[in-house]
Amino acid sequence: MLNEISDLVQLNPLDNVAVVIRPEGLETGDPWTSGDLRGVVAMAIPSGHKIAVRAVGVGEPILKYGMPIAVATRPIQAGEHVHVHNAAMPEDHFRETSVPITSAKESGWADLPGTYLGYRRKGRPNGTRNYIVVAATVNCSATVVKLVCRHFQGQDLRARGIHGIIPLTHGSGCAQTIGGGAYQTLNRTLAGSIFHPNVVGAVVIGLGCEGTTFQSICASRSGDASWEDFPLERMDIQECGGTGPAVAKGIELVAEMLDHLPVLEREELPVSDLRLALNCGGSDAFSGLTANPALGVVSDILAFKGGTVALAEIPECHGAEGLLIQRAASPQVREDLLRVFDWWRAYSQRHGVTLNDNLSPGNIRGGITTIVEKSLGAVAKSGSSPLTQVVDYALPVMGPGFVLMNTPGFDPVSVTGLVAGGCNLVAFTTGRGSVYGCAQAPTLKIATNSSLAARLAGDIDFDAGRVVEHGETAQVGAEIYHQLIRVASGETTSSERLGLGWEEFVPWAIGETL
Secondary structure, eight states: OOOOOSSEEOSSTTOSEEEEOOTTOBOTTOEEEETTEEEEOSSOBOTTOEEESSOBOTTOEEEETTEEEEEESSOBOTTOEESTTTEEOOSSOOOSOOOOOOOOOOTTGGGSOOEEEEBOOSSSOOBSOOEEEEEESSGGGHHHHHHHHHHHTTOOOGGGTOOEEEEEOOSOSSSSOTTSHHHHHHHHHHHHHHSOTTEEEEEEEEOSSOSSOHHHHHHTTTTOGGGTTSOEEEEEHHHHTSHHHHHHHHHHHHHHHHHHSOOOOOEEEEGGGOEEEEEEOSOOTTTTTTHHHHHHHHHHHHHHTTOEEEEOOGGGGTTOHHHHHTTBSSHHHHHHHHHHHHHHHHHHHHTTOOGGGGOOHHHHHTTOOSHHHHHHHHGGGGTTSOEEEEEOTTSOOOOSEEEEEOOOSOHHHHHHHHHHTTOOEEEEEESSOOOOOOSSSOEEEEESSHHHHHHTTTTOSEEOTHHHHHOOHHHHHHHHHHHHHHHHTTOOOHHHHHTOOSSOOOOOOOSOOO
């Protein structure tokens, strides 16, 4: 929680930088104060960026959150702007940390809602929405899939309890080694997205000669008897006689499925049924001060009530491994966690890049200097509960409690994996502004600053900016929790009203294309 309301906030007494929180930033010659430290601003510093509150020598660490986020590349005096012009990634890798994890406070949490109005499923996880999906096995059938779905656009299916007919299309499905890693990843992502808690039926459309097939997708769920009664149809374009007949056949199959589905109604269910995907995109320096810590409160509340929260975006945890290692609930979880981070280091080296390359130009303009700084803010979304499971991309998120999934930092790819893993609700924080929305799982968009919330009002559901103004992290977190319960119960999000999500299904394309 922020502990000082002024033009600056120093997050830890050990820090040699503070964050400028004055909306218009600081000008050269402005006086500054941070606790007992004070001085004069040496140069203009934008809002969200860092000011040195103590002198830092060349090669010395830049400390924020009580941890090294960078090293000085030239002498820095108190009052100077600290950013990429005078700071860089530390060469040493800080895997362990002595920074303590503050345990979540449970006071008053028992009085927060313990139920939501959802959809009970027979023999499988309960949902927050009801969709029929039309899925492509291969990119060659993507256009047919979208044409089938467009036929139902504008039709009001709410009387039947159906929220829409949505496409699952992608850029792969063939020219891969059958049984190889890329093949397995795509098949399990499609399977998890088709057999999802928010899906009540599916039509799978192939071309007819591809590697990924209806059979290979279903085989990814082999041994899972809970899906035996799931309404599922298949068709191939080649068997239908081409594009036109295939579109007509797909429309017919969806219409028949709609006719045979019972009217679906909400009922009161425990929040322990909720699996919340945590993600961020278009981050700025305020992300780690406002929205992400507030979402961390939500994560701890939901874990306390028996629900599941899933963090991902492993490159955006780089440098914050120590915080996660401390929270491992068992030696096996710790081992799984280290395995994932070691894989990413080898992966980046193989491609001749560094994980610091994850930073976007927007992140840098927003005041984030290194991936370590970004990661320390990003991991705050997960709160302080024990880490109970580490899973590979698109594998089932079991829970309860805090789970970590191995995904890239790219938002659509990350959320696609989390939702394929069974998450039925998404909380998405943004500081620079993201228009992301998931079609399958309602996505609550949380702004890190009030300026963004006003500027992108049509895309933002919640303004967490007042954490900076009033230091109300716990209160804002409780409010986000209430809104998530309302969304899980049927309140529409901005991205749902805008119809986002048709292009945001992006399975991780890792591996060969032959």
